[in-house]
Amino acid sequence: MKVVAFKRELQGSGASRRLRNSGQTPGIVYGGTEAPVTIALDHNALYHALKKEAFHSSILDLEIDGQVQQVLLRDFQVHAYKQLVLHADFQRVDPNAKVHMKVALHFVNADVSPAVKLHGANISHVLNEIEVSCLPKDLPEFITVDLANVDVGHSVHIADLTLPAGVTAVTHGSNLTVATASVPAGHVAAEAAAAAPAAEEKPAAKGKK
Structure with a gap:
């Protein structure tokens, strides 16, 4: 540019x-x-x-x-x-010296993840960018975060990201959370209410004579 x-x-x-x-x-x-x-x-x-x-x-x-x-x-x-x-x-920029830059995260495949498809969960983006270190020629415009395998209760951390060749994340010793999957409270309550009548209809176990 x-x-x-x-x-x-x-x-x-x-x-x-x-x-x-x-x-x-x-x-x-x-x-x-x-x-x-x-x-x-x-x-x-x-x-x-x-x-x-x-x-x-x-x-x-x-x-x-x-x-x-x-x-x-x-x-x-x-x-x-x-x-x-x-x-x-x-x-x-010195072409032979590494630079530290914040790069945007692009989230993909949330709609096909087990968390969303099977459980109706929400995937929250905790970070929208991360800091990276690399030579100027290797600097990516963005980093893709693939959410295809994320399930409920799971999180994606910086260490889980696939970075381009020559690029490393600057974490300052902390493996920060990038995204999390959780089921909305209302959805959990609705499932519990639907399951309750089914449990009540089961016949009580007979006691021994």
């Missing part, structure tokens, strides 16, 4: 405000062996790019005054109630 930016010389809140009023967003590029560079980006292009999931977890080609460098989006700020991007931070 490509992002076009321009160097900006003027800094400070007044300069940033004037920049936003002209339809641009202030930003910064840092990292690597070069000094940080303050930049300006087209606001509308950036605003729409931020709506794309891949923009947040992909290596971006940032073009500044005709020169392209690879970066990652590291942070951005938006206005509290206006559709306005206030600032964006990008980090330069």
Whole structure:
């Protein structure tokens, strides 16, 4: 994905405000062996790019005054109630150094899992993203969580995920829960009520003479 930016010389809140009023967003590029560079980006292009999931977890080609460098989006700020991007931070990427990034989780096959098909359970997504470590070339846009074999009372943890080659999860020593399957309380109560009359109809066992 490509992002076009321009160097900006003027800094400070007044300069940033004037920049936003002209339809641009202030930003910064840092990292690597070069000094940080303050930049300006087209606001509308950036605003729409931020709506794309891949923009947040992909290596971006940032073009500044005709020169392209690879970066990652590291942070951005938006206005509290206006559709306005206030600032964006990008980090330069070294192709030979591993990066740590948060990557979105995509959940699939919940509808064919035993939990849902056999027991009418709900599968709750506890995490929507995880942090991974890998070389820039191996960075995935998302990670798939296959729920096909999940049954009631079972959980999926980070250690259960199938990660792409060259990608490892950053767990900080904790095997966090990704998803859980549980039967709704109302469904359990309904099943219990339906089973009760059947139990009452069974004849009582005869005592010994």
